[in-house]
Amino acid sequence: MTQAPPAAVDTAGVLGRPVDRVDGTAKTSGAVRFSTDYPYPDLAHAALVCATVARGRIISIDTAAATALPGVLAVLTHENAPTMNPPRAVTLLDLSTMAASSTVNVLNTDEVHWDGQPVAVAVATSPEAAAEAAALVRVDYQASPSAVDFDAALPDAVEQKNSMLAPAGGSKGDAERALAEAAVSVDLRFTTPGHNHNALEPHGTTAAWVGDELTVHDGTQSIEWTRRHLAHRFGVPVSNVRVIAPFVGGGFGGKARVWPGTVLAVLAARATGRPVRLLLTREAVYRTVGGRTPSVQRVALGATASGRLTALVHTSTTLTGRAGGSPEQVVSQSRHLYAAKHMLLRQSQVTLDLLPNTSMRAPGEAIGTYALEAAIDELAHRLDLDPVELRLRNEPERDPLDGKRFSHRRLRAALEVGAARFGWAGRSPDPRSMRDGRWLVGWGVAAAYHPSWQLPAALTLRLSADGSVVLRSALHEMGMGTATAQAQIVAHELGVPFESVRVEHGDSALPSGPPAGGSAQTASLAAAVLSVCAELRGAVHALARRSGSPLGRRPLAGLAARDGGLFGPDGGETYVEVLTRAGRAHLDASVGGGSRLRRFADQARFMTRLALDGRRWVRAASGAHFCEVRVDPDTGEVRVSRWVGVFDIGTVVNAKTAASQLRGGIVMGLGLALGEHTLVDPRTGRIMNANLSEYHVPVHADVPELDVSFLDDPDPTMPLGVLGAGEVGITGVGGAVANAVFHATGRRVYDLPITLDKLL
Structure with missing residues (x-):
């Protein structure tokens, strides 16, 4: 997708300005296309049949009435669905393995792992016929004993292990003893319920095969991860899969992984030989797309009579699904927010026969800050101290847990x-x-x-002799204005007018952008933009030197945005004039991505930086x-x-x-x-x-x-x-x-x- 900024924008001080989103007019006029808006000839539609038991096995499935309906093309079940490769195990050596939403090879097994797991998909010439066919499918189950009650499972909670991406706890001193000896203390239990995703755009996929080449329009927060996941599941080269997602109608973590609906749309398209669209109903989103886990938390605080924290205890128990799910970093903020002499932080989890949970805006911290901040407020009340003042008195100079x-x-x-x-x-x-x-x-x-966070990102930048600049990257636009912000950064770095920068995004045919998650996309892309702009300035300088341009006689270090852009420094030659003198229509620069070896190198650098930064900074x-x-x-x-x-x-x-x-x-x-x-x-x-x-x-x-x-x-x-x-x-x-x-x-x-x- 290409987005061009509006004309007549003042370029002075573009960074930080409240520039209107470049896609604003297109979105408000209905001109943009989302994942289920793309037309295809002979397009078929799909609807899911979801399990009604939490755990068990399918003993019979009757599709006769469904397949007899006019317009029905197929009803796929575990008895007739094409074989897929099972999801890959998660490994930090390949972050795209995190795209799998569960371990279940849906429709390639007769086993049921949660109430709502898809057990059939009806494909028809209209969405109405598909929905009616799905409603006519009859499934008999042999139910197995299941664990689905979070509160009842709490005694079986297991302490969560630390990982590089999600620290699970930590301790300093003897927090329980300090708590018992504190002049003033609180010891409180908090609970938060599960939450479900309700993005404005429900999850939807349009999939089309041409031979072994697959095109997928999907509302995803991770284009490259989705591409690699689908290539693995369907046994085709990654280069044969194209994922297109120029606009996503809200994600919030719910579209960061590949859920069954996406896979089954692709499966149905392969089985029927026709393009297939599967748009989840609101109910199907709840049944097949994970949400935030419930939690039980203990926050205990001890303090002196003057309000200095002597003890901070924060523990939590959350759940994951037996078929997958993500641990929540509930106590994350409690490692860093307040200067307590003694600390005990621990996260535990129970495993249940429920839909795998997943990320939901600020996973862990959203619910962890509720408990911690309510406990701080209660302590302030018992101390008869202003709640703002209590926070200020306990503001740390260094990280309270480990001194970083x-x-x-x-x-x-x-x-x-x-x-x-x-x-x-x-x-x-x-x-x-x-x-x-x-x-x-x-x-x-x-x-x-x-x-x-900062994640690896790849992009290319083209400077043309007509003064235009094009940034290309498979970045994600979910309504936050990413294309606008990156255009501002390019304009700032190159010293060019904002209206001259165009951003192409949302397509796996472009260099791979980072997933849109963890509030990391802007910084991750900014790092790549800074690098590619420096590379482009160097290329212009080298070209100027070879062509005899006055710009080539200036030191490269002097070509900052403020005095080396398209407008050029006072009395100097502009970038455009350098290209014209050299007879070049354009000049390209790129960072990241490319070959498989280069991609692994980018990931290795990311993991190394993550480890080093974790030792050095908070x-x-x-x-x-x-x-x-x-x-x-x-x-x-x-x-x-x-x-x-x-x-x-x-x-x-x-x-x-x-x-x-x-x-x-x-x-x-x-x-x-x-x-x-x-x-x-x-x-x-x-x-x-x-x-x-x-x-x-x-x-x-x-x-x-x-x-x-x-x-x-x-x-x-x-x-x-x-x-x-x-x-x-x-x-x-x-x-x-x-x-x-x-x-x-x-x-x-x-x-x-x-x-x-x-x-x-």
């Missing part, structure tokens, strides 16, 4: 600036002491925290949330009426898109705090509210104006100083709301979501 340096940390400033913007000094400290008419008014504060985005709620004392109704968030996300590339990302995180956090709850039947493992009628997400009436600002202070250890904005916004939101509710009502809620029955 912070690469960059401005949390103190975020708290102080946020308190001033919110008017925190006007807060009455006693619960139930602030009112507005019949409403109880409460103010709450919480810290935000999310680690920063690197993260952070921030402070300030929340006002109003609670009806008679009904328990909670309304969030005011919000201020101040964030340290490093360099702000685009003030408008960054603010939008943070606001989106806050809105999603309001859902986590006040409504979202996946209800699983503890007897059967079936999700009981697999729809948007009974699974409550925030609507416009639930969201006040969100005052979001940045410190805009670069991290010197990150490319361009970027830390990431996608996920830090949701962290701490649950805690801020819970703390405001306590201040309003005097009632501490330990179990999310905060519903009115818990306040009456």
Whole structure:
């Protein structure tokens, strides 16, 4: 996909400016295509049949009535589906193995591993016929004993092991003893429920085979991983698979892996010899796409009478599916946020016969910050100390757990600036002491925290003699304005007008971009852009030297963006003039990707850098949330009426898109705090509210104006100083709301979501 910036944009100081998204007009006019919008001749449609037992085996499957329907082309089951290769085991030597959502070779087995696992797919000439056929398939099961009750399984939890990508715990000193000896302490138990993904665009795939060559349109957050996963599953060379995803209607982690619907769309296309489209219903998303695990957490804090932390204990238990799933780094932020002398951090998990869980915006930290920040607030209450002041008194100079340096940390400033913007000094400290008419008014504060990542990225850059610049990379545009931000970085680095930069993206035929996850895409691409711009400047300089251009007599180090771009330095020759003098139509530069050997080298460098940085730095985005709620004392109704968030996300590339990302995180956090709850039947493992009628997400009436600002202070250890904005916004939101509710009502809620029955 190509996106060209709008014309007539001032190029002065392009980095950080609130430039409108280059895809804004196309999206709002309906001109862009998502994964199920692509037309194909003879297109067929598919619908899933999902298992209704949590564990067992299929003993019979009757498709006669389904196949007899007019328009039905095939009903694929484990009895007639083409053979696929099973998913590969995950290895850090090949990060694309992380694309597998489960270990199950769906439709190549008669075994059932969770309620909702696809056991058949109906293919027809229309989506209506496919859905009707799927409803007519009759399946008999031999059920096996299953474990599906999270609460009942807690005694069987196993301690989670540390890994390079997800530290599971740690300790310092004797936290339990320090807790027992503390002058003031809290020891609290918190729970959070499971959450399900509800992106605006449901998961959908359009797949077409031509011989052994496959084209897939898929709403994915990881184009290259999806490509390699499908090549392995269907036994074709990676070069034979093309994945196209120029636009994705929201991902939030739910589209980072390849779920059964994608694989089965490709399988159906191969089996029928026709292009196939499979768009999941909302219910099918709940049944076949994983979400956030529930958690049980203990947070215990000990402090001196003056509020200095002496002990911090944070433990958690979460779940993974027996057929796959991702451990949650629930205690991650508790390693770094507060300066406690003694610490004990531990994560445990239980394995259940449920749909594999997966990443969901700020996995681990979103729910971990709720418990930690609510416990800090409770400690402040017992100390009779202002909650902001307690946080400031325990702000560490170095990492509290292991003494590593912070690469960059401005949390103190975020708290102080946020308190001033919110008017925190006007807060009455006693619960139930602030009112507005019949409403109880409460103010709450919480810290935000999310680690920063940088992943390998490949791209090419072309400078043409007509003054245009084209950046090509299979980067992902899920609504966050990635193409706009990268165009700004290119314009900044080359000193060219923003309107002259075009970004081509969202296609595996382009150099492989990083997955869009972990708030890492902007920084990862920025690193590659900085490198390729330097390479291009060097190529121009060499060309100028060979052609006798005045530019070639200047030192390469002097060709910074401010004095060597298309406009050229005063009295100097521009890049375009150099190309014209040399008779060149364009000049290309590239970084990353290419051969298999080069790809492995890129990954080896990534793993080495990850290990070295882990020993050297603690690197993260952070921030402070300030929340006002109003609670009806008679009904328990909670309304969030005011919000201020101040964030340290490093360099702000685009003030408008960054603010939008943070606001989106806050809105999603309001859902986590006040409504979202996946209800699983503890007897059967079936999700009981697999729809948007009974699974409550925030609507416009639930969201006040969100005052979001940045410190805009670069991290010197990150490319361009970027830390990431996608996920830090949701962290701490649950805690801020819970703390405001306590201040309003005097009632501490330990179990999310905060519903009115818990306040009456």
